[in-house]
Structure formats: structure tokens, C-alpha cells
Amino acid sequence: xxxxxxxxxxxWIISGCKNEYKVIMPNTSEWNLFNSPNALPLxxxxxxxxxxxYTVSNGSDIFGNLSAIKWSYVIKNADTVFHxxxxxxxxxxxxxxxxxxxxxxxxxxxxxxxxxxTETGLIRLTISAIxxxxxxLGNNPIIMPGSITMDGxxxxxxxxxxxxxxxxxxxxxxxxxSPFRILAHRSGGRTSDLLSVSENSVEMILKTAEFGSTGIExxxxxxxxxxxxxxxxxxxxxxxxxxxxxxxxxxxxxxEQLSTFVRLIHGEKIPTLKDALETVVYKTGLSFVWxxxxxxxxxxxxxxxxxxxLIKAVAAGRTxxxxxxxxxxxxxxxxxxxxxxTSAPALCELSLDDLEKSKAIVWAPRFTQGTQNDNVALxxxxxxxxxxxxxxxxxxxxxxxxxxxxxxxxxxxPSCVAYNYYVH
Amino acid sequence: xxxxxFVLMILLFSSAAIKAQDxxxxxxxxxxxxxxxxxxxxxxxxxxFTLFTTPEDITEEVRxxxxxxxxxxxxxxxxxxxIDGRLMFQVxxxxxxxxxxxxxxxxxxxxxNVGDDMGFWFGILKIGGxxxxxxxxxxxxxxxxxxxTKKNLLITFKAQVSVNLSYKSVNGESKFSSNKSYYDGETFxxxxxxxxxxxxxxxxxxxxxxxYFYWQTWxxxxxxxxxxxxxxxxxxxxx
Numbered sequence: 001x002x003x004x005x006x007x008x009x010x011x012w013i014i015s016g017c018k019n020e021y022k023v024i025m026p027n028t029s030e031w032n033l034f035n036s037p038n039a040l041p042l043x044x045x046x047x048x049x050x051x052x053x054y055t056v057s058n059g060s061d062i063f064g065n066l067s068a069i070k071w072s073y074v075i076k077n078a079d080t081v082f083h084x085x086x087x088x089x090x091x092x093x094x095x096x097x098x099x100x101x102x103x104x105x106x107x108x109x110x111x112x113x114x115x116x117x118t119e120t121g122l123i124r125l126t127i128s129a130i131x132x133x134x135x136x137l138g139n140n141p142i143i144m145p146g147s148i149t150m151d152g153x154x155x156x157x158x159x160x161x162x163x164x165x166x167x168x169x170x171x172x173x174x175x176x177x178s179p180f181r182i183l184a185h186r187s188g189g190r191t192s193d194l195l196s197v198s199e200n201s202v203e204m205i206l207k208t209a210e211f212g213s214t215g216i217e218x219x220x221x222x223x224x225x226x227x228x229x230x231x232x233x234x235x236x237x238x239x240x241x242x243x244x245x246x247x248x249x250x251x252x253x254x255x256e257q258l259s260t261f262v263r264l265i266h267g268e269k270i271p272t273l274k275d276a277l278e279t280v281v282y283k284t285g286l287s288f289v290w291x292x293x294x295x296x297x298x299x300x301x302x303x304x305x306x307x308x309x310l311i312k313a314v315a316a317g318r319t320x321x322x323x324x325x326x327x328x329x330x331x332x333x334x335x336x337x338x339x340x341x342t343s344a345p346a347l348c349e350l351s352l353d354d355l356e357k358s359k360a361i362v363w364a365p366r367f368t369q370g371t372q373n374d375n376v377a378l379x380x381x382x383x384x385x386x387x388x389x390x391x392x393x394x395x396x397x398x399x400x401x402x403x404x405x406x407x408x409x410x411x412x413x414p415s416c417v418a419y420n421y422y423v424h
Numbered sequence: 425x426x427x428x429x430f431v432l433m434i435l436l437f438s439s440a441a442i443k444a445q446d447x448x449x450x451x452x453x454x455x456x457x458x459x460x461x462x463x464x465x466x467x468x469x470x471x472x473f474t475l476f477t478t479p480e481d482i483t484e485e486v487r488x489x490x491x492x493x494x495x496x497x498x499x500x501x502x503x504x505x506x507i508d509g510r511l512m513f514q515v516x517x518x519x520x521x522x523x524x525x526x527x528x529x530x531x532x533x534x535x536x537n538v539g540d541d542m543g544f545w546f547g548i549l550k551i552g553g554x555x556x557x558x559x560x561x562x563x564x565x566x567x568x569x570x571x572x573t574k575k576n577l578l579i580t581f582k583a584q585v586s587v588n589l590s591y592k593s594v595n596g597e598s599k600f601s602s603n604k605s606y607y608d609g610e611t612f613x614x615x616x617x618x619x620x621x622x623x624x625x626x627x628x629x630x631x632x633x634x635x636y637f638y639w640q641t642w643x644x645x646x647x648x649x650x651x652x653x654x655x656x657x658x659x660x661x662x663x
């Protein structure tokens with residue numbers, strides 16, 4: 001009997017320590033004013049003029065003192081959908097919403113989230129005519145510090161937003177002459193980041209710019225029938241997929257089998273690389289794609305798709321870089337075996353010698369080697385870019401932006417990089 | 425006055441404890457985690473290892489399953505007080521702690537102690553694209569209750585909290601440090617100690633660690649904003 005009491009106590013202690021950890025996204029569709037038929041989309045000039053660094057009052061204890069506000073777009077069903085994002089300096093918080101104009105005012109309706117925990121809720125903001133909407137909705141709006149004030153409320157979870165929050169425009173966003181890449185790991189973030197869509201999915205690619213990303217890193221493997229697909233792990237598992245009955249590596253299954261039987265953690269299909277690049281080129285404004293090759297075989301198929309979609313991007317008037325990642329010696333050898341490797345844009349994670357050997361256009365050292373300003377300067381002299389990966393600790397991100405000279409940062413928290421870069 | 429009463433109670437218990445001392449425990453029940461006061465011995469020590477698993481939802485396919493060496497030593501100060509020192513070593517990361525224990529019997533077969541340890545950990549990783557070092561200070565208030573069974577099995581329940589006092593890391597020439605102290609989490613341990621072979625005694629313990637930051641994961645990820653659960657086993661041979 002005593003034995004069972006001890007076993008029960010032990011089980012209780014261990015099981016009691018496992019907390020359920022999930023985010024329940026709030027429903028943003030219940031603001032009647034925003035849903036009014038008279039509420040109309042904002043034009044480019046209004047959206048563009050609104051972008052900037054704002055001081056946060058009322059809600060600064062929750063979100064921090066500053067917010068970088070930026071717009072992004074995706075194309076859904078032939079319509080362009082615009083999102084406004086506010087990136088904060090505290091707890092990797094952000095808000096994402098949509099904007100409309102109504103009776104001379106601007107309304108912003110969305111949700112906020114903190115990436116360090118599971119906190120989320122609704123946010124509703126208004127820019128009244130006298131608080132700057134008359135300028136933003138006019139022709140050629142010119143915004144001065146203090147000329148826009150967004151007032152509104154936020155709440156927790158699905159509760160009505162009743163906690164006051166206000167933003168006041170202070171300056172334009174920091175932007176260097178050459179583009180700084182905010183690169184989202186696995187196209188937007190990991191499963192553990194509890195986003196509403198799965199890592200390495202088309203749905204995440206459509207969402208990632210809302211988090212502040214200007215480019216993505218995606219993981220490439222080959223199905224049994226040789227189709228390049230997006231998948232990170234060595235095996236089909238419950239971290240990345242729903243229960244399917246399939247076990248072992250994705251390389252053991254044809255794409256049809258994977259497409260039929262496997263669903264990613266939020267129910268999406270495993271996409272092909274072609275699906276992913278089609279989405280990037282024709283449905284997003286993303287400017288950089290890092291193909292992280294996770295398999296050991298020939299890179300011919302990946303190179304062919306890279307070439308095809310670089311041509312399609314140019315034809316579509318898009319400024320887009322697609323690079324083949326070289327994370328190890330095997331991939332480097334496979335890359336050097338390509339007949340046209342000297343003209344294939346690549347990203348080398350290896351040594352500076354390997355960078356030279358591969359003719360890669362980007363060098364990407366791991367962050368654990370520090371800012372390496374001397375080496376970065378050396379690579380810059382060769383006309384190449386330098387990215388650092390994978391930076392997730394806010395203090396490290398701040399330090400690498402303030403003290404380093406990188407052209408981009410790969411992160412699971414693009415909103416944190418966006419905040420630090422735009423308010424820099 | 426409550427404090428005065430508390431001190432009086434402690435003194436009464438202490439004197440009762442001295443009267444109730446059981447020196448036969450020294451020979452029969454050699455133990456390192458059992459909260460039996462050190463009446464006759466000067467030293468107790470054990471050597472063994474701990475093994476924990478990394479949280480799959482954070483570290484994904486990266487798993488650390490390397491045992492961490494564990495040397496534990498205690499030195500008698502007087503019948504109630506002892507000094508406790510511990511070295512945990514795993515090459516990439518190591519942890520040293522030292523503290524004091526105050527113990528007393530609560531009954532014929534039930535013992536209790538309370539203590540506080542200061543810990544320092546440090547890690548160095550200079551392979552495979554890493555040029556990293558990190559270190560930090562921690563404090564561990566703790567309390568143990570032990571029950572001695574008729575079959576010479578010593579069962580200990582230990583509760584310990586950890587307070588993170590400082591953290592410092594260096595990646596290449598990039599440095600980060602924080603002296604902000606915070607409550608780091610708690611660890612509950614159930615330990616069994618009994619004769620094993622040729623009068624040698626063995627410690628087997630299972631711990632449930634629930635922390636924001638755990639020093640053995642410094643190279644994988646920094647502190648989280650939620651407590652992460654780490655199950656850990658400890659095996660030790662009493663020397």
C-alpha cells in the first residue's frame with residue numbers, strides 16, 4: 001500500500017509540473033464600427049505616411065515606451081490585403097491589424113501578442129480628424145513629430161478592449177540605404193512559438209510580413225520521388241505534424257503520399273518548394289528567400305527552381321533574391337558540382353575560404369562567434385552581404401544591431417528585429 | 425512575540441534533538457541527501473552522476489543526454505549544523521555550490537533539515553561555429569524531510585527553490601551581462617538511499633525541476649518567460 005502511495009505522489013509531482021502552454025488567438029471580427037459598410041480601405045499615401053516610430057503612452061507599462069509602426073501586404077484571391085503592425089520593445093510584443101477610414105477618422109482593428117509568453121488580446125485604435133486623420137487622408141500627407149495620435153483600447157484574450165492605450169508619432173522609421181534583411185526562420189517561426197500557422201508552410205509565408213519579416217529562410221528536403229519540399233526535421237513527428245500513422249523520414253515517402261496523409265501541426269499540407277516560391281513571387285512583397293538545404297543529394301532540382309523563379313520575379317517586376325544555403329561540407333560539394341554554380345546565388349554558412357570557393361554572395365556565420373566586425377568588413381569589401389543566425393534573445397538582437405555591421409538577421413522573432421532596427 | 429516564540433521552539437527542538445541522537449545511523453544508514461544530523465561523523469561524501477532531458481518543444485531535435493558528474497561532500501560543524509559542498513561537472517558546463525544545513529529529528533524515524541547554498545556555474549563552448557562562454561551565480565534555499573523505514577531504506581523528500589543572481593555570456597567579442605536577480609523556479613526531489621553492495625550505500629533520486637533558466641541548457645537557449653520542466657535522475661555512491 002505504502003509503495004503505491006509513494007508512486008502516486010511521484011507521478012503527481014512530475015505530472016503537476018507539466019503546464020499546458022498554448023495561445024488562443026482572439027477574434028477580431030466583432031467591432032461593429034470597423035465592419036460598417038461605410039468604412040473603406042486606406043490608400044497607399046495614407047498608409048505610407050503613417051509608418052514611423054511612435055511613443056506609447058497609457059500602455060507603456062505593458063508594451064514599452066516606443067513602437068515601430070509599419071504596413072505590409074499579401075495577395076489573397078486576387079485582392080491585396082494590407083496589414084499594419086506595431087512592434088514594441090518589451091516582451092517581444094506586437095500588434096497586427098487592418099486599417100479603414102470612416103467619417104474622416106482612421107480605424108485600426110487587430111490583436112496583440114507577446115512572444116515571450118501566451119498573452120494576447122484585442123486592440124482597437126482610432127486616429128480622429130483633429131489627431132492627424134485629416135492630414136493622413138489628404139493629398140500628399142506630410143507628417144511632423146506629434147502630428148498623429150492614435151487613441152484606443154486593448155484587452156486580454158477575448159475580453160472587450162477597455163484598457164486605454166495611445167501612440168504619438170515621433171519620427172520616420174530608420175532605414176539604411178542598402179536593404180536590411182529581417183529574415184524569418186522556417187518562414188516565420190517555430191512550432192514552439194505558438195503561432196496560428198505552421199512553420200515551413202505556404203500559410204506562414206503569407207503571414208510572415210505581418211511579423212516584420214522582409215525575407216524568409218525555408219528548409220528543403222526531397223520526397224522519395226525527388227520533389228523538393230519544405231520540412232525541417234529528420235523525421236515525421238508530432239512536433240511538426242498531426243498524427244498521421246506515417247513514421248520515419250519524409251524522404252521515405254512520395255509527395256503524393258505526404259500530401260495525402262500528412263498535415264502540418266495546424267492542418268496545412270507540406271508544401272513543395274515550387275508552391276513556396278510561387279507564393280513568395282506572386283502573393284507577397286518579400287525580397288529574400290534563403291533555401292536551407294537539409295538533404296545530402298544533388299542540388300540540381302533546387303537550382304532549376306531557383307533559376308525559374310528568379311526569372312519569374314524579374315518578369316513580375318519584383319526585386320527578389322533567392323539563395324541556396326550551404327550549411328555543411330556536403331552541400332558545398334553538391335553546390336560546386338552544379339555546372340553553373342558560379343552564377344547561382346548562394347549563401348555560405350562555412351568559413352571565409354569556403355565563401356570564396358563557392359562564390360556565394362552571402363556569408364552567414366552563427367551568432368555564437370560574435371559580431372566579427374573585421375571579417376564582416378572584409379566580406380563587405382568583396383561586395384557581398386553578411387547575415388547572422390539565429391538570433392532570438394532580445395538583448396543579443398539589440399547588441400548585434402547596435403554594435404555589428406550585418407546586412408540581415410535570421411530570427412524566430414522578426415518583430416523583435418524589426419523593432420530594434422526601425423527605432424535604431 | 426511570534427519571533428521570540430519561534431526561537432524558543434527551535435531551541436527546545438534542538439535540545440530534544442541532541443537527546444534523541446542515534447549514532448547507529450552513522451554505520452547503518454550512510455546517506456548524502458537524507459537529512460540526518462551529523463552527530464558523530466566529520467565528513468560525508470558521494471560520487472555519481474545526474475542525467476536530465478532537454479525540453480523537446482524548445483530544443484526540438486537537439487537533445488543533451490550526457491551524464492553530468494556529481495561529487496557531493498558534507499562537513500560537520502556541530503550536532504545540528506553542517507556545511508554542504510557540491511561539484512557538478514560535464515566539461516562544457518560545470519556547477520559549484522556550497523552552503524549550510526541545519527538539521528534535527530522530528531520523531532523516531534523522521535528527520536528534517538533546512539539550508540541555503542550559493543552556486544556558481546560556468547560553460548565554455550568553442551567548437552562547430554561556437555565561440556561562447558557563459559557563467560552565473562545562483563542561490564538555493566532548500567528543505568528536506570526524511571523517513572527511515574524498518575528495512576534500512578532512507579526516503580527523502582527535498583524541496584529547493586533557486587534564485588538567479590547574475591548571468592554573463594560572451595560570444596566572440598559580443599558581451600552580455602545581467603545582474604538582475606529573479607526567482608528562477610523550484611525543484612522537488614524524492615531520493616532513496618540504502619545499502620547496496622559490500623556495505624556500500626547507494627543514492628537514487630528523481631527530481632522535477634521547474635525553472636525559467638537551467639544552467640545545463642545555457643548553450644541551447646537563454647531563460648524563458650515560462651517555467652520549463654526538466655526531469656532529472658541522480659545516482660550516487662556514498663564514499
